[in-house]
Amino acid sequence: MPELPEVETVVNDLKAHNVEGQRITAVRIFWPRSVHSLPHRSINATLIGRTIKKVWRRGKYIVFDLEPDTRFLIHLRMSGRIRVVAKSARRDRHEHVCITLKNDTEIRLHDTRKFARVYIGEKAKGPLEKLGREPLAGTFEAADLLAIVRSRSRAIKPLLLDQSLIAGLGNIYTDEALWRAKVHPAKKSTALSTREAAALCRAIKAVLRKGIKYCGTSLGDGDNNFFSLGERRGRNGDRLTVYQRNGQPCLRCGHMIARIIVAQRGTHFCPQCQR
DNA sequence: AGTCTTGTTCGACT
DNA sequence: CAGTCGAACAAGAC
Numbered sequence: 001m002p003e004l005p006e007v008e009t010v011v012n013d014l015k016a017h018n019v020e021g022q023r024i025t026a027v028r029i030f031w032p033r034s035v036h037s038l039p040h041r042s043i044n045a046t047l048i049g050r051t052i053k054k055v056w057r058r059g060k061y062i063v064f065d066l067e068p069d070t071r072f073l074i075h076l077r078m079s080g081r082i083r084v085v086a087k088s089a090r091r092d093r094h095e096h097v098c099i100t101l102k103n104d105t106e107i108r109l110h111d112t113r114k115f116a117r118v119y120i121g122e123k124a125k126g127p128l129e130k131l132g133r134e135p136l137a138g139t140f141e142a143a144d145l146l147a148i149v150r151s152r153s154r155a156i157k158p159l160l161l162d163q164s165l166i167a168g169l170g171n172i173y174t175d176e177a178l179w180r181a182k183v184h185p186a187k188k189s190t191a192l193s194t195r196e197a198a199a200l201c202r203a204i205k206a207v208l209r210k211g212i213k214y215c216g217t218s219l220g221d222g223d224n225n226f227f228s229l230g231e232r233r234g235r236n237g238d239r240l241t242v243y244q245r246n247g248q249p250c251l252r253c254g255h256m257i258a259r260i261i262v263a264q265r266g267t268h269f270c271p272q273c274q275r
Numbered sequence: 276a277g278t279c280t281t282g283t284t285c286g287a288c289t
Numbered sequence: 290c291a292g293t294c295g296a297a298c299a300a301g302a303c
Contacts, residue, residue: 001282033298060283078282079300113299115283154292163283171282264294265282 002076003060004135004168005211006226006234010082011057013229014107017084022101023051024066031096034109037120046070046121047099059131059167073119073127074109080116081227083108131167135204142198149189149197156192157185158263160204169204172217172243175268176207179242184274185262211236219244242268 002010014020024047029035037043050066057063062074062082074082083095087106091098097109097118109116119127133140133148148165149156160166160174169177178185180203183196192200211217216234218226226234241251246259246268255272 075283077284077298111299112301113281115281115298152291158293161283266280 001078001170001172002080002216002226003170003173003211004057004208005173005236006216006228007057007060007062007076007168008212009216009228009234010076011055011062013232014055014062014082014084017105017229018103019052019084019101019105019107020055021051021053022103022105024048024099025102026100028098028100029096030091030098031114034096034111034114034116035118035120036123038122043120047072052101058128058134059163060170061127061131063128070121071124072121073124075117075119075127076111077113077115077117079113080109080111082229083110084229130164132163132165133167135166135168136208140201140205142194142201145201145204146192146194146197149192153188153190155186155262156183156189156200157265157267159189161263161265166204168208171265171267172240173204173207173211175243176241177203179269179274180207182273182275185267185269186260187275210239214239217243242270244268 027043027047035043050068052064053067054065060075063071065071084105084107087100087104092110094112095108095110096114099107109118133144149159152159157174157178160169177200181196181200183200214234214236215228216226217236218233219237242257245257248257250257250270250272253270253272255270257268258271260267
């Protein structure tokens with residue numbers, strides 16, 4: 001599923017497909033619940049005729065800054081994918097929102113599960129305001145993570161997944177970061193030492209950068225698997241250290257990787273080196 | 276053919 | 290209030 005590195009990959013691919021600078025000429029919606037707009041009828045007025053000035057990422061949101069001043073967001077949730085295709089291309093039955101551009105291409109939201117959302121105009125403000133720190137920002141340092149883990153008393157894994165504290169981590173990269181930092185996913189956040197918090201901060205940045213470097217994680221061929229534009233697979237799946245490696249040996253100590261449930265989430269870790 | 280699974284958000288409950 | 294738990298979302302896998 002798309003987490004920070006996957007969303008970053010999609011943003012990079014959108015830039016490579018030259019959507020920046022294009023004017024929006026039409027919007028077609030085939031599954032209304034995929035769109036959050038206020039009021040819903042103003043979608044055309046908010047988008048059509050405006051130019052996409054910049055595409056960027058905040059947490060797991062794709063942000064489209066428009067000119068004149070407004071924006072829309074896309075959150076891919078579990079199985080959402082973005083396509084940029086000729087507007088004449090036949091619509092797939094899972095393509096729920098099509099945004100036509102001046103150059104006769106379309107940005108299409110494809111989602112078998114229909115959980116992905118497009119936030120338009122006023123509705124695009126709230127989601128970004130609720131987000132916490134950007135983990136890859138240079139200003140996000142060990143001391144910042146330490147302050148966050150000390151500010152709450154809960155298991156470290158759900159804390160890392162809390163988008164209002166740190167924006168962009170999901171199940172995959174959280175498990176990867178905790179393994180790398182040798183921290184047990186169920187350990188109480190307040191019990192982390194200064195040293196552990198520093199290691200975890202470094203681990204978070206490292207696993208996210210690695211994910212971006214290999215254009216995201218695509219596991220298997222299922223419908224909720226991640227693909228970027230052009231059905232391009234991420235190559236980070238082969239490089240995961242713990243996620244979905246339960247039953248296989250730990251790459252550090254050889255102990256068998258375990259799968260447990262933490263905060264109702266499937267969690268992969270090494271019982272030997274993560275205490 | 277019904278049940279389970281999946282990630283995220285949100286609301287209810289403790 | 291802070292944290293935990295479960296529901297809802299939707300469709301594919303089994």
